[in-house]
Amino acid sequence: MKTKSRLFLLLALLFSALNLLAQTSGFQKLDEWVEVWKTGRQTYFGYPANQQSEMSDFYKWYLSAGMEVVNLNNAGDPMTDKPWRMSSHAFERDVIEYFAPLYGFTRDNVWGIVTHSGTDGNNHGIYFGANYLKNKTGMAPVLYVSDEAHYSNMRLAHLQNLEMRLIKSDAMGRMIPQELEKALDTSRPVLIIYAMGSTFKGAIDDMPTLNAVLDRHPEIPAIYRHVDAALFGGYLPFTEHRMMVSHEAMRFESIAISGHKFFGIDSPSGLFLCTRDVYENQADFNVTYLNSNMRMINCSRDAVQPLKFWWIIQKVGTEGWTEQAANIMRCTAYLKQQLDSIGWPAWVNPYSNTVFFRRPSDDIIAKYTLALGHDDKFGGNLAHVVVMQHVTKEKINGFISDLMDELEASESESD
Numbered sequence: 120m121k122t123k124s125r126l127f128l129l130l131a132l133l134f135s136a137l138n139l140l141a142q143t144s145g146f147q148k149l150d151e152w153v154e155v156w157k158t159g160r161q162t163y164f165g166y167p168a169n170q171q172s173e174m175s176d177f178y179k180w181y182l183s184a185g186m187e188v189v190n191l192n193n194a195g196d197p198m199t200d201k202p203w204r205m206s207s208h209a210f211e212r213d214v215i216e217y218f219a220p221l222y223g224f225t226r227d228n229v230w231g232i233v234t235h236s237g238t239d240g241n242n243h244g245i246y247f248g249a250n251y252l253k254n255k256t257g258m259a260p261v262l263y264v265s266d267e268a269h270y271s272n273m274r275l276a277h278l279q280n281l282e283m284r285l286i287k288s289d290a291m292g293r294m295i296p297q298e299l300e301k302a303l304d305t306s307r308p309v310l311i312i313y314a315m316g317s318t319f320k321g322a323i324d325d326m327p328t329l330n331a332v333l334d335r336h337p338e339i340p341a342i343y344r345h346v347d348a349a350l351f352g353g354y355l356p357f358t359e360h361r362m363m364v365s366h367e368a369m370r371f372e373s374i375a376i377s378g379h380k381f382f383g384i385d386s387p388s389g390l391f392l393c394t395r396d397v398y399e400n401q402a403d404f405n406v407t408y409l410n411s412n413m414r415m416i417n418c419s420r421d422a423v424q425p426l427k428f429w430w431i432i433q434k435v436g437t438e439g440w441t442e443q444a445a446n447i448m449r450c451t452a453y454l455k456q457q458l459d460s461i462g463w464p465a466w467v468n469p470y471s472n473t474v475f476f477r478r479p480s481d482d483i484i485a486k487y488t489l490a491l492g493h494d495d496k497f498g499g500n501l502a503h504v505v506v507m508q509h510v511t512k513e514k515i516n517g518f519i520s521d522l523m524d525e526l527e528a529s530e531s532e533s534d
């Protein structure tokens with residue numbers, strides 16, 4: 120063999136050895152789980168996680184810059200003019216200022232943080248709402264939320280020791296305005312949570328109609344509206360329906376969105392935004408060793424998530440998210456149409472990327488990690504698919520073909 124080709128062979132061997140090393144951790148249990156996770160993400164249909172994370176360049180930069188030895192912490196307020204040195208506050212503030220106009224806030228009338236999750240955002244919404252109302256009226260509010268809203272809201276009302284009234288929703292999952300009106304205690308402040316995407320059916324509470332119910336009662340001492348937009352708050356600002364997530368148009372005081380759902384951050388994170396009036400009507404906690412009056416619930420806060428958010432805004436940004444949102448809507452319509460074409464009972468709410476349908480076999484549920492529900496109004500056992508970025512037309516075709524096999528098998532059994 121010539122020296123040149125020997126050298127080439129040696130380099131190729133070295134490269135594949137390095138590659139092999141890079142792919143294994145040296146811990147058998149971990150390596151086995153990596154396989155489970157990588158296979159699982161391909162058909163992860165039932166939950167609202169974007170499995171097309173675009174963070175690989177971020178991790179390359181993080182290591183190449185030597186950031187893995189730096190311990191940052193975002194304790195403190197990112198919206199002050201004196202960002203703390205060992206934090207990523209400056210980037211967190213950029214993130215809030217990028218998103219503020221997308222949710223109908225002006226830059227001079229917004230306060231916000233990057234949260235640890237949608238639940239953390241709801242926790243702030245409920246806590247800020249209760250404090251705001253107490254500060255304005257001297258009274259504790261009653262919290263109203265639909266019975267199909269995400270369970271985090273009920274859990275948090277319990278945690279915060281608030282009186283809660285669960286309002287019935289209609290068959291498709293939207294809070295019934297007449298039921299809200301019946302339940303209202305107009306002598307006490309109202310803290311209302313609007314579900315922007317009920318958990319199973321993907322319904323959006325009709326905010327203009329619910330606001331009109333509240334407007335009919337000027338005797339209510341004060342009102343605070345928080346929007347739980349964990350999933351839909353990701354894509355709606357990038358569609359023609361952006362007014363539905365606008366503080367200005369829908370008159371809400373605060374909103375919570377998850378970062379790991381539509382935006383594609385690869386681990387739990389989120390956004391919380393509210394008006395300055397809300398921020399200014401919070402309980403004072405002047406903490407001398409931090410940069411400011413501490414309004415947020417947590418002391419230590421993750422400093423890497425805001426960096427990831429900031430990064431992904433630069434990498435994907437408005438143009439990329441607009442394309443992704445349109446694609447998600449197209450694929451949702453395609454899935455519904457394909458289910459209809461094979462006669463599989465299925466339903467989808469307007470503006471929703473969540474299609475719910477008659478529950479298939481356990482094998483299909485396991486293969487596609489489907490989320491389960493039950494509603495007698497829709498024939499009993501149900502399952503749903505949340506059409507995220509990785510749920511492509513090709514994968515939908517595979518799913519439909521699995522359902523058709525199941526239909527054929529059950530037809531031949533009944534023959």
Ligand SMILES: Cc1ncc(COP(=O)(O)O)c(C=O)c1O
Nearest residue numbers: 236237238269316347349350377
């Ligand atoms: C409407 C809604 N609210 C809240 C949450 C909770 O968000 P997170 O999982 O980010 O805490 C979810 C999660 O699926 C959701 O769909």
